[in-house]
Amino acid sequence: MRKQISLLLLLIVAAGFALCLAGAPFGAEGARESRRLVKDNVNYGRRYVSKGLDENRCANIVTSVVLNYRGFDTLGEVTILFIAALGLGAVLYGRRAGASPDEAQRPSLILSTGCRLLFPLIMLVGIYIFIHGHLSPGGGFQGGAVIASGFLLICLGCRKKKLNSVALGAAESLSGLAFVLLALIGLAVGGSFLLNFLPTGKVYALFSGGIIPLIYIAIGVKVGSELSGIIDNLSGEVR
């Protein structure tokens, strides 16, 4: 019964989706010739591309959109990741770590030394990615994910290590607070939440883009610590 209803729903979604895409070309490509795209001040995306460089002095327009024009979304998104990390902890709370036979098997010396050598390099790459988020592809989310993958390596390579959960929690909370406070300073100074109140500097320089790099650093720390927390919680007692 459930199967038939599901297949019916599937058919409806398929038909609807296909019908929408049938009138090609769709999206920006389809709007290329139309009035909305040609006039820069009408279309959203065009406007950002043509004016974004002057307005935020931020070479990566996607970063500019993510952190400035649509920065409020990003705040929500960071909150969602925070919720997921907390919710995961709440759901798995009190779960007994089963004594696993594998635990006795220690990782070999080569493996654990290799992991310890590699870990700082991975951290460095992650930090580089989010510090340069406004200049080149990448940013807080990607850098944070790379940092978390470093912790993943530690989890897999050196089983004995446990992450310091208090420090992780502090990093999560403080970076989240930093984001909100930076945004609120904008409200206090210029009457607008998330306002880019710092001097924006010269394009392509590391110190450009006003508060954008600062926010991306906060996001990088937050995403990194949250994803690491998720990995730590889930891998806690690998059987």
Added chain:
Amino acid sequence: MNFLTSYIHYVGCFALVLIGLYVALVKSNLIKVIIGINLIDTGVNLFLVATGYLGGGTAPIFSKAAEQSQEMVDPVPQALVLTAIVIGVSVLALALALAIKVYDHNGTLDLRKLKGLKW
């Protein structure tokens, strides 16, 4: 060839969303259902990015070499997809934690064998 250039990405995301929906709705293993949700997410992300694509456009990142690029693809869908990817991984992590708990309580991941609720 013309068909391919304008449609191939949409074909991909369309297929991913449908396969994902099929898995999520029809399969009865919990992890499999979560895999289905993951496939739907990927498909939707691909769809969003494809909406912003302009044939012959460049990535929306300025560099000293190409100061005034003639045409850049739409940056807004890319920003949206960055958000959607993170939302997707959050839901996924929570779902897997719940699945582990379900397994702890029932010793099975099969939806048909879960007696507590009517699925």
Added chain:
Amino acid sequence: MIVFQTFLVLVMIVAALAAAGFRDLLGSVIACSLVSLMASIIFYFLQAPDVAMAEASIGAGLTTAIFIFAISKTKRHEENEKTD
């Protein structure tokens, strides 16, 4: 170039079908990460390097790790469908 992209999309669809079909959940997860990897390359061709990086690191990397952790705590194989 478009031929290459078509190839990527086809691989992605086949991998998704494999993820749907495999009985072995671990295989299914690996197929799923292949889907993400292909999607990430397609993102790159769609001129979205930011998204490509995010998808490669989060979608193909971390997601797979989380899945494998979860599978290692539960069961690896899907149960037989023939009970209803």
Added chain:
Amino acid sequence: MVSPILLIAVPLALAFLTPMVGLASKSARRYMPAIAMLFNFIVAMSLLPKALEAPIIVRTAGWAPPLSIHLVAGPLGLLLSSLVALIGLLVAIYGIDYIREGARARYDVLYTLLLVGATGVVLTGDLFNLFVFFEVLCISSYALVAYRGDSAGVEAGMKYLIQGAIGSSLVLIGIGLLYGTVGTLSMADIASSVGSVAGSRLFISLAFMIAGFGVEAAIFPLNAWLPDAHSSAPSSISAVLSGVAIKAGLYAIARVVYTVYGASSILPFLAVLGVVTLLVGEMCAFAQEDIKRLLAFSSIGQMGLILFALALSSATGISGAVFLIISHGLAKALLFLATGYMIYRTGSRDISSLAGMGKRMPIMSLCFTVGAFSLMGLPPFVGFASKFTIVRAVLGTGSTFFITLLAIGLIGTVIEGAYFLRIVQWLYFKPAPEAMPEQTEGRAPLTALVPVGLLAVLIVTIGLLPGIVGRALGPAADDLLDRAAYIQHVMGD
């Protein structure tokens, strides 16, 4: 002057701060949600008079509305966000002592964030931002449903998560289709360029969005998760889920249908769906023996009635719907909260175990009765005023179609009366089983009696003097109905 964005930013900052506070003092942490919601309530109430004159447009990042995300703190948004803050505040006070097990630190944060999500949904003026806050709301409710980690809660959370995640994907597809068609995400901007829902593309994107938000709003074919989730969660969470969360889904549907698309053609369909939802919910509720499941099914029924009223497309109809959102929010929160300690007391969720409660927990039982009578729509309580407004609105439309639907819907209300009277009968007119050992641990503390009592007082007060809320209802209805004014306010001239 204070900016409405503080309604979101300050609780968010407090939520981020909560784990830090917890390091310093564990008992101070419990009060953080209440502090956040108290702040929200004061700010929302102080902004409401201003918003009744004209919506307050808040820009972010300093760019004029269609360019960046903006909040539209109109009469409807602020009215609903003060309701969210009020219920949130009372339930937060209740939660201080009610939550005893589990990861308490995480409960406080997740609870605050759930309400932040609901506030964001009702205030935002951007379609994708609506989706993001919707996800904040949904994901924190998935986690909170499974908070206790018991078998039923985890399963219900899983079921809720799977259906909710598929629903969110549908919403995202709908948003993508819409963006691909009109190239903008600001609701007012979309509204000004959509015109009417004519093309199949627009219609399908609308259908995807209604289906997606409909999962959270528990509209008929999509409500399988609700009875399990609302009955398995801790009672304080059930109260906010029933009182606040499902309304956010309904608000999203109303906003999308009325403001973004101006789609009057699908309203009759929604009205039929509403009545079907009402009947299904009430009939299932009638058959329940488990008190929390009964309340959950009754929520489905009430959501159907609200959807029906929203679909009337007249000013009176929508004011009736908003009024019912308020009255149902207050009453259902009251019922779940009162039930929470009754369950602690008896250790069972069977209705029959409530026998003799009227003597053992007199205040709780009295408040429960007030809430139940209000939901049934008996005269001195607020439920009567709201249901009466809806009936008047239907008669005002003069259309046979709507009057027929209302007549069918009234059957549902009769069923509702039947099962609530049955519970009240168990409370007062059945002798308590003598063998039952008198438990002292289940005695309700002051932190439980105060919110429950306040909710009961509010229900009676607003019921006697509907003018308190009535003044805001008209502008709220116009906020939803008058597209042109909305566009003009947001976009300027």
